[in-house]
Amino acid sequence: MTENLERILSEHRFFHGLDKAFLELAAGCAKNVRFEAGQFIFHEGEAADQFYLVREGRVALQVSAPGRGAATFLTIGPGEVFGVNWLLPPFRWVYDAKALEPTRAISMDARCLRGKCESDHNLGYDIMMRLMPILIERLHETRLQFLDLYKSHA
Amino acid sequence: MPDVPMSETAALLHARPMVPQIAHVRRRRHDAPDAWTLELDMANGERFLYAPGQFNMLTAFGVGEAAISVSGDPAEGPLIHTIRAVGPVSKALSQLGVGDPIGVRGPFGVGWPMAQAEGKDVVVVAGGLGLAPLRPALYRLLRERARYGRVTLLFGARRPEDILFRQEVERWRGRLDIDVEVTVDHATDEWRGHVGVVTNLISRLDTDPSKTVAMVCGPEVMMRFVAMALIDKGLGEETIHLSMERNMKCAIGHCGHCQLGATFICRDGPVFTYARLKPLLAVKEL
Amino acid sequence: MPQASSSAAPERYMISVDGLRLLIEALRARGRRVVAPVVADGAIIYDDIDSLELPRGVTDEQEAGRYKLAQRGDDAYFGYAVGPHSWKKFLHKPALRLWRAERKGDEVTVEAGRIEPQNYAFLGVRACELKAIAIQDRVLMGGDYVDPHYKAQRDGAFIVAVNCGKAGGTCFCVSMEAGPKVTQGFDLALTELISQAAHEFLVEVGSPAGAELLAELPRRPATREDTGAAQAVVEHTAASMGRHMPQEDxxxxxxxxxxxxxxxxxxxxxxxxxxxxxxxxxxxxxxxxxxxxxxxxxxxxxxxxxxxxxxxxxxxxxxxxxxxxxxxxxxxxxxxxxxxxxxxxxxxxxxxxxxxxxxxxxxxxxxxxxxxxxxxxx
Known part of the structure; x- marks a missing residue:
């Protein structure tokens, strides 16, 4: 079972090339999850107790505004991750996550993974180095979205 | 000069390059919130010949002239332009009705590297109205499909309702010989597709950089970051091609307006390799 | 194209001030519009002339942001540098109509702007200006598309060049390898030579059309002394450039x-x-x-x-x-x-x-x- 999870983890882009020992540690916090199309995975304001690695399907990250409905600001597909609020306080979701299609993912228990990162800083550093480029990339992409590049300047 | 006899349209253009020739609007279509597509017939009855990525100078009589890329099929059908109504001239052009006369000078410039792309995988990256100048290249790629490897279209739009040539893009999505990914910057709950900037699609791209040619068109900022994302994917600067926009008055390298460094966008472009553009795009307000 | 009968030595002749007048009249007799430096509104500009109406005994004092006419104290006809005009206003016109269109219902007819060659003769063209004309030739006639308006004026133009006898206060043609000696692109080239004994022009021939015209004028072959004096004029001008570009790439x-x-x-x-x-x-x-x-x-x-x-x-x-x-x-x-x-x-x-x-x-x-x-x- 754990061995199977290790293989699935190592095949995911996020954990690609992770040290075998670390993979064992990480697999201890992982489980397979599955969401139906339209199913909410988490809601804004709830405790950020999981970290998700998408294997199949697509997930929309949304913020809702009264009268304007849900605005999707990013969709997440296979090989990508979401739920990055798991790592640092206040461990709270700041958007909704909703499966757009039948979605399979690996869910990492945040408390478990934080504990392992805390007790083995080498693991923690490795995971941080995998997470940071994603955060920086998303910040940059958000900036481009904010520029509204395709808008008419008439 | 080539041995091929010049068309009447081309001969007239060379004799008096600043004088427009007459065409009439055959059909018009609303293709995006502020963009209209005009199908034109040359008054002299000739089929208008051009290469994918070239542009024309279009005259709205009594208003003025603007540089507009050709968005039709180079192999058949009428001359097609897709016009975004942003200034007085493009507004007047976009409001022309069926039967109305329009002035045409062209075709001008160097287009997409269709010959260089033969035998290669082709990644077409479009942003917003940038799909219009790329559509002739897509028609060519699909028409002469066997000459090319994998063909991918990555298309970014502002919102779902802004997607240009929507029905056609949906038809392409249904084909087995082209991979089409569409993403929007902003979406409501009804949109089932990707949300995020177009560079995001590039990071997901599965391609062999050593045998890939990229053709990119969209706002300049978008193209800068798309080029960087393609470089990160391992593509060479010489294999990434961008279509540039600058003010144009003559389109024949005589009026000076469209210069970017030593290039005349109208004459040497509008399509350039990223290798050529990179140092020029690095200097603000060049 | 080399001329079969010409000898190795370049043809050089001397003409008098009256010869200069006859040159202008000969050009006019050929139906040419003769344009030359004239004084107007406190500057030396280029305009049509009928006869010897050149700025006689006039010079210009030029500095950065400053231009002023002055008297030379001799009768020189070309004793100044370039003014605010250049020949481009005749070849590459400041304004012209490209076309006009008339609409009747859905039909439009476009009439291309008329091209009317003026058969110009430019008199007093400096070396830097010849270079400038060659540069505009390259831009407007040297590519895939030729500007028909420019070409019509340029092809027919007859050019009488002048070697500069004085460097203007802001000149730096030596740095740009554009002067002060004219070397090509002219039909006839003059060097003004004023001594106590005579006021003459050494004439060099740059084209068959130039030779043909010169043959009509009273002239004498230039002596070795004349040629030396003319050479000294441009050498002196070259040596008195007030400004320079850095000597690097x-x-x-x-x-x-x-x-x-x-x-x-x-x-x-x-x-x-x-x-x-x-x-x-x-x-x-x-x-x-x-x-x-x-x-x-x-x-x-x-x-x-x-x-x-x-x-x-x-x-x-x-x-x-x-x-x-x-x-x-x-x-x-x-x-x-x-x-x-x-x-x-x-x-x-x-x-x-x-x-x-x-x-x-x-x-x-x-x-x-x-x-x-x-x-x-x-």
Missing amino acids: VPALLMRNLQHPRWQEVAQRCLSCANCTMVCPTCFCTTVEDHNDLAGVESSRTRRWDSCFTMDYSYIHGGSVRPTVLSRYRQWMTHKLATWHEQFGTYGCVGCGRCITWCPVGIDITEETQAIAASEKA
Whole structure:
């Protein structure tokens, strides 16, 4: 079972090339999850107790505004991750996550993974180095979205 | 000069390059919130010949002239332009009705590297109205499909309702010989597709950089970051091609307006390799 | 094409002041519009002449941002440098109609603007100006598309060049390898020689048309002394250039300094007035304007000189690509001295000094280039 999870983890882009020992540690916090199309995975304001690695399907990250409905600001597909609020306080979701299609993912228990990162800083550093480029990339992409590049300047 | 006899349209253009020739609007279509597509017939009855990525100078009589890329099929059908109504001239052009006369000078410039792309995988990256100048290249790629490897279209739009040539893009999505990914910057709950900037699609791209040619068109900022994302994917600067926009008055390298460094966008472009553009795009307000 | 019968020695003759008058009349007799320097509104400009109406005994004092006429104290007809005009106003007209269109229902007819060759004879063309004409030839006739308006005036023009007997206060043609001696591109070339004994012009022949015309004039073969005196004139002029470009690869210098602080510094002085581009003999930029009658039946398009110093010049929807004076000055200067080379194989500057003289705040293109060069050596 754990061995199977290790293989699935190592095949995911996020954990690609992770040290075998670390993979064992990480697999201890992982489980397979599955969401139906339209199913909410988490809601804004709830405790950020999981970290998700998408294997199949697509997930929309949304913020809702009264009268304007849900605005999707990013969709997440296979090989990508979401739920990055798991790592640092206040461990709270700041958007909704909703499966757009039948979605399979690996869910990492945040408390478990934080504990392992805390007790083995080498693991923690490795995971941080995998997470940071994603955060920086998303910040940059958000900036481009904010520029509204395709808008008419008439 | 080539041995091929010049068309009447081309001969007239060379004799008096600043004088427009007459065409009439055959059909018009609303293709995006502020963009209209005009199908034109040359008054002299000739089929208008051009290469994918070239542009024309279009005259709205009594208003003025603007540089507009050709968005039709180079192999058949009428001359097609897709016009975004942003200034007085493009507004007047976009409001022309069926039967109305329009002035045409062209075709001008160097287009997409269709010959260089033969035998290669082709990644077409479009942003917003940038799909219009790329559509002739897509028609060519699909028409002469066997000459090319994998063909991918990555298309970014502002919102779902802004997607240009929507029905056609949906038809392409249904084909087995082209991979089409569409993403929007902003979406409501009804949109089932990707949300995020177009560079995001590039990071997901599965391609062999050593045998890939990229053709990119969209706002300049978008193209800068798309080029960087393609470089990160391992593509060479010489294999990434961008279509540039600058003010144009003559389109024949005589009026000076469209210069970017030593290039005349109208004459040497509008399509350039990223290798050529990179140092020029690095200097603000060049 | 070499002439079969000509001997190895170049043909050189001497003509008198009266010979100069006869030259002008001979050109007019051939139906040519003779254009030459004349004094008007306190400057030496180029305009039509009927006879020997050249500025006699007049000179100009030029400095950065300053131009003033003065008396020479002799009777020289070419004793000045270049003024605010250049020959481009005749070859590449400041304004012209490209076409007019008439609409009847859905039908439009477009009538191309008429091309009317003026059969010009330009008298008093300086070496830097010949170079400038050659540069505009390359831009407007040397590519895939030829400007038919320019070509019509250029092809028929007869050129009487003059070797400069005096360097203007802002001249630097020696740095640009554009003068002061005329070497090609003329039909006849004059060197004015004034001594106590005589006031004559040494004439060199540059074309069969020039030879044919000269044959009609009273003349004598030039002596060795005449030739020596003429050579001394241009040597003296070359030695008295007041300004110089740095002796290095200027295109490379500027292109590696596109972010240099000097651009900001010059932008604080530059008024973005476009004077430099209007007086420049190589600046070729144009814009177009459409006009229509109120009924929407007739419309037309005119072309006129434009300048890279205007905001409109680089306007694309959303705004100007070069909204700052810094970017516009940098565009102008790097085009003249750097990118022009890549585009057309020569500098876009001939060292005539007009942009320096006619700049209202006296910005000096040689000084700006020197400043950037000097900063690299500091």
